[in-house]
Structures are given as C-alpha cells and as structure tokens.
Amino acid sequence: MDPLSTLWETFFDWDAMREALPEMLTVGLPNTLILAVSAALLGSVLGLLLAVAGISRSRWLRWTARVYTDVFRGLPAAATILLIGVGLAPLGMQVWGPDPYPLGILALSLIAAAYIGEIFRSGIQSVEAAQLEGARALGFSWADAMRLVIIPQGIRRVLPAWVNQLIALIKDSSLVYFLGLVASQRELFRIGQDYAATTGNESALLLAGLCYLALTVPLTHVVNWIDRRLRNGRPATGSTEDDDDTASYAATEGDRR
Amino acid sequence: MTAATTTSVSLDVRDVHLAFGPNRVLRGVDLSVPRGATACVIGPSGSGKSTLLRTINRLIEPDRGDVLLDGRSVLGDDPDALRQRVGMVFQQFNLFPHMSVLRNVTLALRRLGKLGADEADAVARAQLELVGLAGKANSRPSQLSGGQQQRVAIARALALRPEVMLFDEATSALDPELVKGVLGVMADLSAAGMTMVVVTHEMGFARQVADTVAFMDRGVVLEAGPPEAVFERAGHPRLRRFLDQVL
Numbered sequence A: 001m002d003p004l005s006t007l008w009e010t011f012f013d014w015d016a017m018r019e020a021l022p023e024m025l026t027v028g029l030p031n032t033l034i035l036a037v038s039a040a041l042l043g044s045v046l047g048l049l050l051a052v053a054g055i056s057r058s059r060w061l062r063w064t065a066r067v068y069t070d071v072f073r074g075l076p077a078a079a080t081i082l083l084i085g086v087g088l089a090p091l092g093m094q095v096w097g098p099d100p101y102p103l104g105i106l107a108l109s110l111i112a113a114a115y116i117g118e119i120f121r122s123g124i125q126s127v128e129a130a131q132l133e134g135a136r137a138l139g140f141s142w143a144d145a146m147r148l149v150i151i152p153q154g155i156r157r158v159l160p161a162w163v164n165q166l167i168a169l170i171k172d173s174s175l176v177y178f179l180g181l182v183a184s185q186r187e188l189f190r191i192g193q194d195y196a197a198t199t200g201n202e203s204a205l206l207l208a209g210l211c212y213l214a215l216t217v218p219l220t221h222v223v224n225w226i227d228r229r230l231r232n233g234r235p236a237t238g239s240t241e242d243d244d245d246t247a248s249y250a251a252t253e254g255d256r257r
Numbered sequence B: 001m002t003a004a005t006t007t008s009v010s011l012d013v014r015d016v017h018l019a020f021g022p023n024r025v026l027r028g029v030d031l032s033v034p035r036g037a038t039a040c041v042i043g044p045s046g047s048g049k050s051t052l053l054r055t056i057n058r059l060i061e062p063d064r065g066d067v068l069l070d071g072r073s074v075l076g077d078d079p080d081a082l083r084q085r086v087g088m089v090f091q092q093f094n095l096f097p098h099m100s101v102l103r104n105v106t107l108a109l110r111r112l113g114k115l116g117a118d119e120a121d122a123v124a125r126a127q128l129e130l131v132g133l134a135g136k137a138n139s140r141p142s143q144l145s146g147g148q149q150q151r152v153a154i155a156r157a158l159a160l161r162p163e164v165m166l167f168d169e170a171t172s173a174l175d176p177e178l179v180k181g182v183l184g185v186m187a188d189l190s191a192a193g194m195t196m197v198v199v200t201h202e203m204g205f206a207r208q209v210a211d212t213v214a215f216m217d218r219g220v221v222l223e224a225g226p227p228e229a230v231f232e233r234a235g236h237p238r239l240r241r242f243l244d245q246v247l
C-alpha cells in the first residue's frame, strides 16, 4: 500500500466516521455545549464581579482582582483544570459525590472569569465619566449608576471580545477529559479520541475537529457581525418595551464622540 | 410648564471654598437666588463656574462654606436625595445612548421616584410634550439633533420635579440655529417660576431672562446684580474687559 492512501485512510475513513457520528452528535456535542455554555455563564458572572472589583475604590478589592486575574491567566488551562479537578475532589465528593463534571465546569469558569473580567473592565472603563455624572446628577447612587447606566454600555462595547472568549471555552472544554469522565459525560474530543484508540484510525478525531469548527467558525462570524454593527451603527428599532435594551443597541458615530 | 415648578425654593451659596490639590478653584463664592428667580453666572473659562454648580448639588463636596435650600443647609443631607431636588443640565447633554428617549426620562422616575411603568411613561411623555419632543419618545438620542437632545435632557431633569435647576452652558455645544429652541425652553421655565442658576455665554439671554447676573472670576463672584446694573454700569475693570470681549 502506498503511503498516500495510508494517509488517506488514516484520516478519511468514512466508515469509521459514520460509526462515530451518532455518539458524537448525541453525547459529545451536548456535553461540549453544556461545559462551554455553563462555564460561559458562570465565568461571565464571576468576570463581572472581578471587573467591578478591579475598578472599585477599595484598594484591597482591586488588589484581589489583580492577583486573581494574573494567576488564572498565567497558568496553563490544563494545569488549572487538573489542580482544581484533583485538588477539590475531596470537597466535591462531600457535596455531589465522585462526579468530576461539576469541577470541570468550575475550573473552566474560573479560567474564563479571569479573561472575561479583563474584557468587561476595559469596556466599563471606556464609558465616559460624563455618563456617570449624568446618572449621579439624577440622584442615582454610585452602585445604581454603575448597574443601570455604565456597565450595560461598557459590556456592549466589548461583546466581540466576549464572544471570542466563548470560542476559547468551546476549545478548552476538551481539556476536562483529564478528570476521567464516565462514558455518558464524554465531550467531542474524548469521543473522537476513544474511537481513534480502539480502531487505530484517526478519522473519528478528525470528525471531532470538524464538529468544533462547526461551532466555532459561525461564532467568529458573529464576532465580525457585532463588530461591524458597533462600528457602523444601526437605526433604533423603535421598541421601548425591552427593559434591558440588550437586543437593540445602536452605537452610531454620535455615541463615540 | 407650571406643573413642575410650583415647589421651587430659594438657593443660597455662602462662602464656598474648594481646591483641587493646590488649585484653589472656588475662593469664597456667595450667591443668593430667591425662590422662583433666575441667576445667570457669566465669566471667563476656568473661573470656576462649572465647579460652583457641582458643589450646589454636591457632585463635588465643598471644602468650606454652606449651601442652603429654602434657608436650610443641605450639606448634612443624603446627596442622592438632594440631587433629586436639584436638577442639572450639562453642556454635552449626558443622555444615555443605549436607551430610548422615553427610557432616558423614565429610568429615574421608576427607580428613584418609585412610579409604576405606566405612570412613569405618562409623566415622561407629558414632559417630552412640553419641550416639543412628544414624537421622539421611541428614538435613540443619537438620532436627534443636539438641540433636541438637550431638550430631552431638560425634560429628564424636570420629570423628577426638582425645586432648583442648574444649567451648565446648556447651549455651548449646539449649532447656532439650534440654540434658540433650547433657550426658549429655559426662558419658559424661568417665567413659570423655577429657581434657576444658569451658567451661560448667551448675554442676550442673561439680559432678558435673569433676575440676577453674577460675574465670576478666579473663583469668586466679583460683581452681582440686576442685568442692567451689571451690563450697563460695570464697575470692576475685569468685568468691563470680559464684557468687551463677549459683547
């Protein structure tokens, strides 16, 4: 057999792919999404707290946020996941039993929070001081002014960077396989790897890669789309019913004086 | 606009001092504005006019001196509650760009005035009607002209039924043809009996609308009095020089 066809069969064995596909879609894909989405939610909440701590008037809060961010951004994700997954396992055992899955989500969230916190902080700090003054002059407390006026504007400005962080999370979710998941908990990468190990053929792993791309490539386009919209502006929808206005932001030239 | 102004009060600023580090910006400012009167504050850039307004609603705390509403010192009050009594309008409008015009006005009504959604909407729409912008309730601030944005900012402040209104160069950022509409709204408000302090470079407005004109220079009110006295019989050389430059 010539090397080229060996190579072809190693990566493009359609039968191997077809065999792995059902489990990939019914087990791997949902698990990857659960890990990434729940870590994104928890990481965003923690990130927002870090961002607010990072700009607070308390030196101790700022310092704590700084150290946290430096540590969790500075460590390799794999090391953090292993440290937390193994280090907190006895604690997890008492709370929810031997399942490593929640600790995997926790570790991913803590890592994401460090990055998302920096993203949110830069967005919040980019909002003009006049906005805070405008809100305070109406009688809003500092906390209300931040919550209702400053933070919503700041976060909108950094949505593209936040979506990039989701992409990173989807990829990093593959690392929780270190923690020894049971069969029904395996995400895309682990399922691809298992099939590859039993068949000695990498096609299932390639299929897993294609699944990741199917998730991440559209998201990169979402980033570009939000970016364009923030840059060029868009007329308001005329709806005033949405209390948070999350869906209908129009950042036109006027906003970015 | 009478509805909003029935509760206006007198304002007294007494010997207010404020320094930013070594920069002594306010050096004993006195200003008295009787209930329902309008005081225009004029003076060169950097003389402390904006800082004075900010000490009145305590966006900046004065180092020394007193601010009285209706004869009572406000320096011991809760600053957030005080700011609901003292409305402020800024040169750059400071509208919230991520909210509709209507929501810019209802936000404080609902969160601070504790009005329900429908009630706040009704108050806000009535207030927008008074500044001639009823049709713009659902627009974004960025879709409005500068003059319209400033009128929204005025409506937003008035919706909270303040007892005193502060204007910090409300028309300085506007194209010339838009200035008149905003000054008109301010003149109406003054005529309706609102107590107002208006920092302005519009000498025509000061002459026609003000009960008192105060000339500020280097952190003090150098001269104050009725417009005729200040404009026609300016005593202090620095005031004369200033008027020569702006008139």
Ligand SMILES: Nc1ncnc2c1ncn2[C@@H]1O[C@H](COP(=O)(O)OP(=O)(O)O)[C@@H](O)[C@H]1O
Pocket (backbone or CB within 6 Å): B020, B023, B025, B043, B044, B045, B046, B047, B048, B049, B050, B051, B052
């Ligand atoms: N937040 C601040 N921090 C430090 N200095 C300030 C601040 N605000 C104003 N100043 C200074 O105070 C002086 C008076 O400013 P301001 O009250 O804005 O004058 P005006 O409104 O009359 O032009 C200026 O020298 C200005 O640089």
Ligand SMILES: [Mg+2]
Pocket (backbone or CB within 6 Å): B049, B050, B051, B168, B169
């Ligand atoms: Mg000024």
